[in-house]
Amino acid sequence: MAEIAPRGDFMRRAKTTSRIGLLLAAAAAGCAGDPPAQPEGWDSAVALRQARDLDATEGVVEVELTARVEELELVPGKRTPAWTYDGGIPGPLLRARAGDRLIVHFRNELPAPTTIHWHGVRLPAAMDGAPGHSQPETGPGGGFTYDFIVPDAGLYWYHPHVDSAAQAGNGLYGPLLVDDPGEPAGLGDELVLVLSDIGVDEGGALADPDSGGNLGTLFGREGDLLLINGRVNPVIEARAGLRQRWRLVNAARSRYYQLAMADHRFTRIGGDGGLLEHPVQMDRILLTPGERADVLVEPRGAPGSTLSVRWVPYDRGYGTAFERPEVDAFRLHLADEPAAEDEPRPEVARAISALDTSAARRVDLKLTLQEGPGDLEMGINGVPSWKAEPLAAAVGETAVWTVENTFEFDHPFHLHGFFFQVLGADGQPSRPLEWKDTVNVPVDGTTRFVVRYDNRPGMWMFHCHILDHAEAGMMGMLHLTP
Ligand code: C2O
Ligand code: CU
Numbered sequence: 503m504a505e506i507a508p509r510g511d512f513m514r515r516a517k518t519t520s521r522i523g524l525l526l527a528a529a530a531a532g533c534a535g536d537p538p539a540q541p542e543g544w545d546s547a548v549a550l551r552q553a554r555d556l557d558a559t560e561g562v563v564e565v566e567l568t569a570r571v572e573e574l575e576l577v578p579g580k581r582t583p584a585w586t587y588d589g590g591i592p593g594p595l596l597r598a599r600a601g602d603r604l605i606v607h608f609r610n611e612l613p614a615p616t617t618i619h620w621h622g623v624r625l626p627a628a629m630d631g632a633p634g635h636s637q638p639e640t641g642p643g644g645g646f647t648y649d650f651i652v653p654d655a656g657l658y659w660y661h662p663h664v665d666s667a668a669q670a671g672n673g674l675y676g677p678l679l680v681d682d683p684g685e686p687a688g689l690g691d692e693l694v695l696v697l698s699d700i701g702v703d704e705g706g707a708l709a710d711p712d713s714g715g716n717l718g719t720l721f722g723r724e725g726d727l728l729l730i731n732g733r734v735n736p737v738i739e740a741r742a743g744l745r746q747r748w749r750l751v752n753a754a755r756s757r758y759y760q761l762a763m764a765d766h767r768f769t770r771i772g773g774d775g776g777l778l779e780h781p782v783q784m785d786r787i788l789l790t791p792g793e794r795a796d797v798l799v800e801p802r803g804a805p806g807s808t809l810s811v812r813w814v815p816y817d818r819g820y821g822t823a824f825e826r827p828e829v830d831a832f833r834l835h836l837a838d839e840p841a842a843e844d845e846p847r848p849e850v851a852r853a854i855s856a857l858d859t860s861a862a863r864r865v866d867l868k869l870t871l872q873e874g875p876g877d878l879e880m881g882i883n884g885v886p887s888w889k890a891e892p893l894a895a896a897v898g899e900t901a902v903w904t905v906e907n908t909f910e911f912d913h914p915f916h917l918h919g920f921f922f923q924v925l926g927a928d929g930q931p932s933r934p935l936e937w938k939d940t941v942n943v944p945v946d947g948t949t950r951f952v953v954r955y956d957n958r959p960g961m962w963m964f965h966c967h968i969l970d971h972a973e974a975g976m977m978g979m980l981h982l983t984p
Contacts, residue, residue, distance in 0.1 A: 538842030540691050540741050547736035548832070550694055551679070552908065562605065563598040567618075569662075569674060570611035576727060576734070580706025585612060585672035591732035592696040592753065593660065593676025600655040600682050606648040612669075615639035618648060619663040619918070620678065621792060622774055622939045623649040627960025627982075630716045630918055635961035635979065648751050653919075654937075655682030656776035657694065657749045657794045664980040667755055667969035668711035668877050671723065674699060675753035681778070686848040687770070690747035692737070694731075697831070698753040701725035716878040720871075720911070721820055722756030722968040728813055730832045737808070740834040743841035745797065745800050747771075752789035756968045758912075759789045760816040761831060763799070769847070772796030775921045775937030777852040782934060788816060790914030792940035792967035798847065806838040819911030819945045854935040857860060857923050857952045862902040865893060869943060869966065869976060871909050879975050880966075886975025892961065893980045900954045907943045913976065914967040915949065916940040922953040940967055959984045 557564035572589040573581040587593025598604050610616055616642055619631035629650040630636045640646045652658075658678040662669040677696050701709025701723065704717040713723060730736055740746065752759045762785065771781045774794050787795050803809050870881045879886050895901060902925070905915050921937035931952065943949040965977035 522706040527641045530911055538741060538744060538844070540744060541739040544691075544741075546767045548693060548731040548733060549730055550592070550595040550696075551588070551590060551932065552817065553588070553596050557605070561599075561601070562603045562789075563573050563592075563596070564605040564607075565596060565609045566609070567593065567615055568609040568611055571613070576700060576702055576729075577704070577706050578936050580702075580704075582700075582706045582708060584700070584708070585669060585674045587660075587674060587676050588713045591673040591700070591729065592698065593674070595694055596660070596676070596678045596872065598652050598678075598680050600653065600680050602652055602680075603650050604648070604650060604678075607645065608644045608648060609845055610640045610642055612667070613642055614665065615641045616662045616664045616669060616674070617646070618660050619646070620650075620658060620660050621916070622658040622794070623650070623919070623923075624653050624919060624956070626958055627919065627962060630960075630962070632911070632918065632963050652678070654776055655680050655685070656772065656774065657751055657796065657954070659696070659751045659755065661792075662683050663963075665973070667723070667973045670753070671701065671711055671725065671755040672708055677749075677751055679749065685777075686850060688845060688848050689850065690745035692747045692749065694749045695832075696729075696731050696751055696753050697759045698729045698757070699725035699757050699936065700727050700729060701918060702727060702912075719970045719974050721802040721879050722911075722970045724754070724757040725920055728788050728831055735830050735832060737833045737835050738818045740836055741811075741839070741842050742801055742802050742836045743844055745798055745847065746845050748797050748799065749794070750787065750789060750797065751794045752791050753849050756791060756970055758791070758816045758818050759784055759831075761811055761813045763787045763811050765800060766802065766809075769798040769800070769851050770795055771798060773936045774939045776958055777850060778936045779853050779854050779934035786814065790912070790940060790942045790967065790968070792914055792916050797810055801834050801836060802841065803836050805836060805840060809834045809836065854937070856931040856935055857900060857904050857954055859900070859925070859929060861950050862952060863895065863898045863905040865901050865977075867903065868906045868908050869915075870912050877974070880971050881975045882978045887965070887972075887977035888975065890978045893978065894983070895955060895980060896956045896983050897959055900952065902937055902950060902952050904948060904950050905943050907946060910945055911968075912945055913943045913971060914940055915943050915964065916967045917953065917964040917967065917980070918962045919958060920953050920955060920962070925950040925952060935959075957984075958982070
């Protein structure tokens with residue numbers, strides 16, 4: 503396991519605090535010795551509940567998690583019977599350190615069967631939440647204990663894998679943050695932000711999960727309410743000049759999240775599977791459903807002003823006919839005091855070696871739309887998931903997957919249980935190197951990635967993470983044998 507994504511492999515460097523930096527910081531804080539800080543309660547508008555660790559043992563995180571319907575006020579004055587983990591959207595933040603054992607005592611109090619999939623975690627197949635393959639569905643009133651090691655630092659998330667478009671669309675998802683104790687300090691004040699959406703009508707009722715029929719399935723259903731940690735357009739209190747670190751996950755059923763902030767750039771330091779080989783600068787952050795990003799941002803602006811973090815439409819294939827306006831996803835209200843002088847960003851880099859593609863097995867997949875007997879049917883290589891034969895492979899093998907998109911919509915492709923490296927036009931892993939588990943396959947495009955199967959045999963799913971597409975058949979299985 504360690505070969506694939508070694509832990510603690512950062513080039514560590516002590517904070518480079520110069521004497522001048524310290525003096526400036528003290529002056530900006532207005533009080534010598536006190537480092538500049540975010541305003542009191544700065545993140546309360548988006549604060550997540552953290553699940554209580556029931557086991558005091560070092561290296562073990564043990565929690566209870568219950569799926570149940572809970573009335574939430576998502577539209578002012580209205581009650582929405584949302585589907586929740588522990589009564590909230592999103593579910594509680596589960597937090598562990600790389601190498602910890604995570605035990606989750608799950609109870610299903612929903613009126614339907616479900617499972618939990620731990621998106622991105624390299625766990626044993628039996629803990630992966632794939633119904634019928636790795637575990638039976640957990641029926642109403644039932645339970646299941648998930649028990650596995652979280653080997654790699656990064657932001658992950660959990661969601662159902664039964665009727666997933668409807669269940670995730672109704673509110674079932676939550677974040678799992680795995681810390682690396684060896685990471686450099688001082689990257690920025692951290693926010694874990696779960697980006698999603700939900701469809702509710704003016705009365706507060708949940709949208710019909712099959713709204714729009716086949717057309718709804720084809721586009722992928724997006725809820726009208728954008729939710730940031732379950733809140734609509736929340737306001738974070740910030741101090742200009744102080745670096746923030748956003749740990750973002752797109753948990754929406756179908757919506758792509760593209761975020762931008764006028765006159766600001768982002769430094770992306772990590773993605774799905776922890777830190778990148780080296781940081782990259784970007785003007786916008788694009789997250790397909792299932793993807794994560796770890797970004798640094800330094801808000802700048804007049805004291806007392808409010809900055810918008812905008813959701814910017816991204817054309818995932820429906821063209822201008824479905825163009826929607828930009829909207830605020832969330833805002834940053836800057837404290838009424840002069841900008842702080844932050845310390846320089848610590849070096850952040852990670853030694854990742856490029857996987858060798860030369861002897862790799864080839865896997866060729868086409869994402870397809872085909873004639874079916876009834877409702878709109880999607881598939882892989884012309885076959886919907888319910889008729890597909892699993893792909894066969896053996897542990898220890900390296901494979902290059904070529905995923906070709908044959909129709910007019912983008913598809914975010916997700917492989918369970920393993921990280922991969924996306925290949926560039928030259929057939930080599932793209933730089934900076936990073937570990938991913940979900941990647942966009944653009945309209946009429948082809949995406950290639952290389953994966954090495956470590957020693958975790960079993961059945962592993964892969965599918966489009968527009969969950970409406972997955973449920974319409976765009977899903978398959980990889981059968982890994984010892
Ligand atoms: Cu988040 Cu099968 O996926
Ligand atoms: Cu799709």
